[in-house]
Every structure is written in structure tokens, then in C-alpha cells.
Amino acid sequence: MEGVNDQGTNQATLHTSPDCLMPTSRTMAGTPTYDTCDVTLNFNAGCGVKFPTASSFGPAFNTNGGGWFASYCAYISHARSFVNPDAWGTPAAYFPNTFCDFSTHFDPQNIIINLTLCGDWAGSTYSQGTGCPLTCVDHVNYNASAFTDAYFDFASIRKATF
Template structure:
């Protein structure tokens, strides 16, 4: 995945009329982090519970030991403003550490009425049904996910609709600049004047596959969308 000073790569899904049809950030972070950040940004009335963390091996992002548990993008309180809700995946799941391990696999399972789950697999811990290019992968055999977001009374499934997929690489900005001594101005100076920092700032994607369950709009357990870069 893209790496280098000032970089801010992400792989995310977003619905129209943002944030009312939701955003799922499967992969995101800025240079200087060694873990992936998995986030939701939604319309109002989507709230998590701290005890949901028993279902995943990441940790809720918090401030002052109080997790951000409202996924509403415009929630306004002491601990959450324009934040959404986020889970820190285990260390080694982002940029240099991920690349040094030889890459891996990121997987999103969106069970429309029940939950959103995200796995971050680093080589050599990729499940066999993924490595073997199975047409019927089974997430229930993949072990504990990095994030597990229940959908229901706490956060209606209607918060996520018509999602489109995006890969991008941003540079600098308020978040990435925090990791550059001197802040935004110094970050922009690196970006404009030090191209040696960006020799690894590119995606190398072997494939993207989308699978559907029997009866849904995607088909019956086979890749209905696939491309490689």
C-alpha cells in the first residue's frame, strides 16, 4: 500500500447524499501510524456500545479514555465532533509494517441487516479459502475480525445504501500534517520539494472481488465483480 512521508491512503465505500447513506473506511491512516483505522461515518442515530469490542480484536478510538461511540458525522459533544466512530486494527496492519510483511488481504463483509465486519490479514496469515481463490469463501472460518459493527436497533441498516468503492492517496491535510514536524506548512514543503519521499507512494493491488449470497442482488457465491491493477 502507499507509504511515505505526508501520505494518507485509504480504501473506502460511500453512499450518495453523504453522510446519510453512510461511509465505511476499510483501510485508512496516515504516515507515522503502524495500524489500520476502520471507521464509519453516518447520519444521525447510529451509536455503538463499548462491549461490542468482545466481538473483534481491534480497539475503539477514544479521547481521555472515552471511546467515540457515536458514528454520526456531525455529533457534537466533548469527545466527538465531525468524527464518526473508529476502530484501531492490530499493529502491523498499515503502510511500512504491512509492506514489510509482504502485503496481505483486507476484507469487508456487509451483511445488510445484521452487521459490518472487517478483517486485516497480513502474510502469512491469509485464510486458505482466500489464498486458494475459492468461489465460496466463508468468513465464519476466518477467526475474530479486526472490527465488528452490529446493525439493528442501535444503528439501523438503513444508514448504509448504494455504496461505491474508492481507492485514493491524499497528502498532508490536518491529519497527516500532525506527523510532520512543523505542521501543515512543513508538510506541504515536503510534498512540493522532496520527491524522494514518494518512491513507495503507490498502490499495488492484485485483485478486488465482490461476492454475493444466494438471493441477493449480487448473485450466488461467485465473484460478480473483479479487477486487477
């Protein structure tokens, strides 16, 4: 999951060393942002894919009771009650290794769950919203009560082998 502020649409992104590209045409439901995954280009935007579902992130995702994500170089997102892998269909995002040797660009992975306040992406978009007080850093430093509802609530995190 990747997004900022009250963005409604999730984005899946790979951030790599140089020479990792994604094909322009891929079988996926989402919309690609960039084809190059290199962190030194496009201000570290990576090769992202915006999900097609408006309720895959943020307040709309929460209002729907959350959901689940499956990741295997493709990302699939559905409502919590929809767990039949045989009916998953076209992934929202797909990252084939056609033009990117995953063995040279990725080490063993870890799941990192965090709320990055005022990071590269969130910090640069903060002032673009309407009614945002102060700077992002000042808002965080002087308004601790604004973050009482800033948390994740996971029923579980599971690893499956297919």
C-alpha cells in the same frame, strides 16, 4: 484501510449522519475509539476500531508482503496466504446495526482508493511526528521526490457473496 504516515495499526471507521451509534460492547478483536459515528461530532472521527495487529497498516504491513481485507460490516485482516473463510475467527472490527439503521445512514457504496496528502486526519497529525520539515502542504508542494514510493499495489480486488 485507514491510517496516516507510518502508523502501523490499521483502523476501520464509519462516518455517518447523526443518530448512528455502535454498542459499547461488541464481539471483535480491535479497540473502539468512539461509539458515535456522526461526522459532526469529535472532529469527524467517526466510530473507529483500531486493529489489534501491529502490522495491519504502513511499513510493517508492506514488509510482510501486504495482506487482504474482508469487509461485511466487520473487518478481517490476514496475511496474503491465509484465505480460508472458515478459519477467519473474530473480526478485528465489527459494526452491527443495533443502534444504527444502515438503510438511513448509507447509500450504495463505492470503493475509493486514494492517497490523501494533508487531509483532515493526515494534515492535523503531520507536525506531531519528529523531524517533519515545513508544513504538510509545503512538504508536498516542494518535495515531489518524497512521493516516488507512495502508491498502492493490488494483486486484485474481488467481490464475494457469502
